Amino acid sequence: MTYILPPLNALRAFEAAARHLSFKLAAHELHVTPAAVGQQVKSLEARLGVRLFDRLHKQLVLTEAGQAYLPQISDGFRRIASATAKLKPVGAALLQLGVHGNFDLRRLELAEFRSCHEEIGLRVLQPAGLAELTEGKIDVLIARGLGHHPGYRCDRVGDGSGLGDWLIAPAGTADCPEVASFRDWLRGLPAENSLAPHRRRVVGIVRS
Structure with a gap:
């Protein structure tokens, strides 16, 4: 048929x-x-x-x-x-991550993320910015700057104010499983790898 x-x-x-x-x-x-x-x-x-x-x-x-x-x-x-x-096939959910050009990808321990989340197919685009996010070329973005963008959820990992690294996702998909899994992964990174200095696995999220 x-x-x-x-x-x-x-x-x-x-x-x-x-x-x-x-x-x-x-x-x-x-x-x-x-x-x-x-x-x-x-x-x-x-x-x-x-x-x-x-x-x-x-x-x-x-x-x-x-x-x-x-x-x-x-x-x-x-x-x-x-x-x-x-x-639950391997890579059934595709997460397209964008990262600003000055960010050291080694800090994200992506090989370990892929190993722990075999159901998520992770692709990385670097450099990437808000233009790629708004055009739908990526699903979530690690950007440097101030985390205030209407229509988007902006999570800063760690304490602090002013400029910093932010995880930015469209409000409508910010809590989908693959984005939430990646956000949780960032929270659990060791202090020397995380997006902002903090104790291991005690990383606070500040939502704008």
């Missing part, structure tokens, strides 16, 4: 936008621009031949067709995620 399906990216864009009732929040979750989400939804509507949203002034509202479509699409994604989690 051949399944006739719309493009997966368009379905993901619709499902995220419908949950948030916002192209902007969906874009943060999917690591793309709001314009890209809007274009994906528009292409899906054209393919299906129905309007899924009413685009009112500064407001996104599901049409009757969109309301009927959303539960089925969300359930399908949940089933796929559940089936994948049960398999």
